[in-house]
Structure formats: C-alpha cells, structure tokens
Amino acid sequence: MKLSVVTERGEDDGGVAHGARLLAFVDAVQGCDDDAIERERAALRSVVSPEAFVDVCALVASFNVVDRVADATGIPLDPMLYAMSGDIREELHLARFRSAGNTPGAR
Amino acid sequence: MALRVIDPDYGAAGVPVREDLKEAHRFLLDHVRAPGTWWTGQERVSIAAASRGAPACGLCQARKESLSPGAIAGRHRAAGALREDVVDAVHRIRIDPARLSKPWFDEVIAGGLAEGPYVEMVAVTALVAGLDYFARAIGIPPFPLSAPLPGEPSRYRPAAAKPEGAWVPMIAPEDASGHEADLYGEAAIVPNIVRALSLVPSEVRALRRAAETHYVPVAQISDPTVRRALDRPQMELVAARVSALNECFY
Numbered sequence: 001m002k003l004s005v006v007t008e009r010g011e012d013d014g015g016v017a018h019g020a021r022l023l024a025f026v027d028a029v030q031g032c033d034d035d036a037i038e039r040e041r042a043a044l045r046s047v048v049s050p051e052a053f054v055d056v057c058a059l060v061a062s063f064n065v066v067d068r069v070a071d072a073t074g075i076p077l078d079p080m081l082y083a084m085s086g087d088i089r090e091e092l093h094l095a096r097f098r099s100a101g102n103t104p105g106a107r
Numbered sequence: 108m109a110l111r112v113i114d115p116d117y118g119a120a121g122v123p124v125r126e127d128l129k130e131a132h133r134f135l136l137d138h139v140r141a142p143g144t145w146w147t148g149q150e151r152v153s154i155a156a157a158s159r160g161a162p163a164c165g166l167c168q169a170r171k172e173s174l175s176p177g178a179i180a181g182r183h184r185a186a187g188a189l190r191e192d193v194v195d196a197v198h199r200i201r202i203d204p205a206r207l208s209k210p211w212f213d214e215v216i217a218g219g220l221a222e223g224p225y226v227e228m229v230a231v232t233a234l235v236a237g238l239d240y241f242a243r244a245i246g247i248p249p250f251p252l253s254a255p256l257p258g259e260p261s262r263y264r265p266a267a268a269k270p271e272g273a274w275v276p277m278i279a280p281e282d283a284s285g286h287e288a289d290l291y292g293e294a295a296i297v298p299n300i301v302r303a304l305s306l307v308p309s310e311v312r313a314l315r316r317a318a319e320t321h322y323v324p325v326a327q328i329s330d331p332t333v334r335r336a337l338d339r340p341q342m343e344l345v346a347a348r349v350s351a352l353n354e355c356f357y
Contacts, residue, residue, distance in 0.1 A: 001340050006347045016340045026348045029244045041246060050122040051336035054245065056345055058128060059337075061241035062321035063349035066300050068233035069314065070357035071204040073226065074212060074274030075299040077357055092351070098206055100356040102273070 003091050018047045022056060029060050076103040112137045113251045120245040131320040132241070132250060135234055135313065141256045143231075144263055144307045145224040148255030151231050153187040155252050157194050158235040160185055161201040171203050177211075192218050193228065200232045205354035212274045222275050223264055223306055230310035237317060268306045271299075278305040294326040300357065301325055322346070 005014030005023065013019030021044045028040040045053050077085070082103060089095060089106070100106040115132050117124045139155045142148045161167055164184040170176035176199075185194045196215050199207060216222065242249045267282035280297040283290045287308050291297045292315065304310040315325060322342070327333040334342065350357075 001344065006344070007351050014344065016344045017338065018341070019344055022341060022345055023348050025244075026345055027352070029240065030349065030352045037243070037246075041244075045122075049336055051125075052341075054122055054124055054128070055335045055337045055342070057241050057244035058321040059342060059345045060244045060349055061237040062318055063346045064240040064353070065233045065237035065314070065317060065321075067350050067353040067355035067357070068200050068204045068236055069229060069303050070300055071207050071353075071355055072200045072212075072229040072233070073303040074207075074209060075277075075303045075357060076272050078296075078298050080296070081298070094356050097354045097356040098208065099354070101208070103356065106356065 003088060007092050018044070021047055025056065026060060071099050074099075074102045077106065082106070110256070112140070112253045115247075115250045117245070117247055119247045122245070124245070125320075127320045131316055132238065134316055135238060136250055136253060138309075138313050139231055139235060140253050142258035142260050143227050144309060145221075145227050145260050146231075147260060148258060150189070151227075152252055152255045153189045154193070154197055154228055154231045155235045156187060157183075157185050157189060157197040158201045158232040159239055159249060159252070161198040164198055164202070167198045167202040170199075176203060176206060192220065196220070196225070197228060197232045200229060201236055209274055226275050226304055226306045227310060230304050230307065230313065234313060234317060237321070241321075263308075265306070265308055271302070273299065273303060275303070276306050277302040278308070292324075292326060296329070297325070298328075 001016055002012065002014040005012050005019060009027070011020045016022070025040040025044040028036040044056065094100060095107050112133055113136070115129065115136070117129070140148050140152050143151050146154065166179065166181040166183050169181070170179045173179050183191070183194045183198050192215065215225065239249050265278055265287055267278045267284070267287065268276040271277040271279060278287055278290065280291055290305060290308055290311055291301060294301070301311065301315065304314055318325065323333050331339055333339065
C-alpha cells in the first residue's frame, strides 16, 4: 500500500483495489454533505460487492468508536506498536496530531 | 416501559446486513439503555441522546471551527436531565475528540465527575457514535434508542485498576483475574485501546463485542491473513483514513 494516500486527497488507489472509491466514501461519511454521501455510496456500490460495502460501513463505525475512546482516555501508543510504526508516523506526519502528546516521545 | 429493545430496520439500506452485525447492534442498543456501573439506564440513555444530538449543536460547531474551542462560550443544544458539564464532555468527545487534552480531562475531573463515571460516559458516547456512523454510512435512519431499563448502577470499581500511563486507571493484563478473568479474552497481546475502558469492565466487554463484529477480534488484529469480504489492505485503508480524518494518533 502507498501510505501517502491515507492523508492525501485524489484519485490514487494507493495500490489497494478500489482504494480511491473507498477513500472518497469515507471522506463523505465523515463530512457534512448528505448529497456527497449519496453520490459516493452509489459509486462505491458500483465497484464492490454488497457484503464488502457493509464491511466498509462497519469499519467506519468501528474506528469512530475506538478513535474517541483512545483520545478521551489519553492512552499512549503501545511500546511495541510505537517501535514498529516509526516510518509510518514519519511519512504521515502523525506527530502533528494533538493526541500524539499522550505518547511519551512522540512529538 | 418497553422491555424489549426496538429492532433496527435495515430495509432502506438495500443490502443484506450480516447477522452478527445485527446481533451486535441489538446488544449495544440494549447495553446503552441498561443500568451501568455508575449511571442509571435513564442517565445512560440521556448520554446516548446527547452524543447523537451533538452534531446539531451550534456551540459545538462554533468551537469546532475555532482555533481556541475553550474560548467560545455558550450553552449546548441538549435535552434531558444531564448536568451541563456532562453534556459538555459528551459533546466534545463526539464532535472534536482530536482536541481533547490532559488539562481538559483534569478540569472535567476537578469539576466533580469521578474517573469511573467519566470512563463509562466515554464508552456510551463513543459506542453511540459508532452506531450512528454505521447508519449514516449504509443509508438508514439512526437506530432508535429504546426506553431505559430500571435498576441501580452496580458502583463496582475493580481493585486491580491502577495508573498505567493513560489519563484514567486501567487493568493490566496480568492483573485481570477474578471477576475480570474474561476481560481480555485469548489475546496474547492486549493493546491499550482494549484496556482503555477497564476501570469499567462491562464497557470493555461491550467494546470488544463491537470491535469483533465491525472489525476483527482483538486476538486476530495482528494476523494479516484475517479478512472479511474486503481484503485486509482495503480494511486497513478505510480504518486509517477514518483515524486520519479524526486526527487520532493512536
């Protein structure tokens, strides 16, 4: 996977099947434009199976839960994950997020 | 009083929803309205309603757009009997979690909300956010919140919970015994996100139930071969984008 697509907007699939459609749908659901959700939902459903579409919806739900739990409880990134994720954090500039301050040494 | 949770209606989605997801949604809706550890069923439903109502709150929108959210005064759009400081915390967690901070948390606790009720409030707020995002994504109305169940909170505080580097006390995996022996399942490694709510063990169980149906079971997270109808790179791309948009470092 091309990591930069996680934080960039565009039509790049990032080496993931239907990556651009997946990202555009997530952006729409996380945003405030209901018309955009309708449009991106239709676009995504035209390229993935119904079962896969439901999986996307479930993942969006799940990470909206865990992100809030993580940020509201101030948990640090686990030491093993921290040690393994240095390149990813650097490439995506994750230290700019305020919650990086919950992990000693991350900012 | 309705004793049975209102069954979600997925009809408008136009796609078949997995049975395990439907069961998880029913479980979570029932969990939210039941008496908890520190809050009554009525209070938990009020927290759930406050979480759901936060996106329509004018004060929260103004704060979200402000460089200094704490400098924007006003009253939240909320109904019910929750204290204003509780509504404020619920709305901030729902709308602007990326800008929560240790000083903010300390202020909430100094204001009179103890750590146990805080953790339970976080859980209800976040779980309802998840249910709402599922409905929004799949194209159905938000799941109805059922009437609260009667009963008193258990007020159970696990003795094993202690400072572990987060803002709130947590139970270390090696200390999860007795009533908490089941808390972390069979996972060889228990990440902090699973431990985060352990000051209120029943919320860890609810979070695990949600995660194993909506993502993958904790014990399988590190196995790259585990997938659903989406392949694993697709799953991780979606997860990473959500967390990036939420500006969540974890």
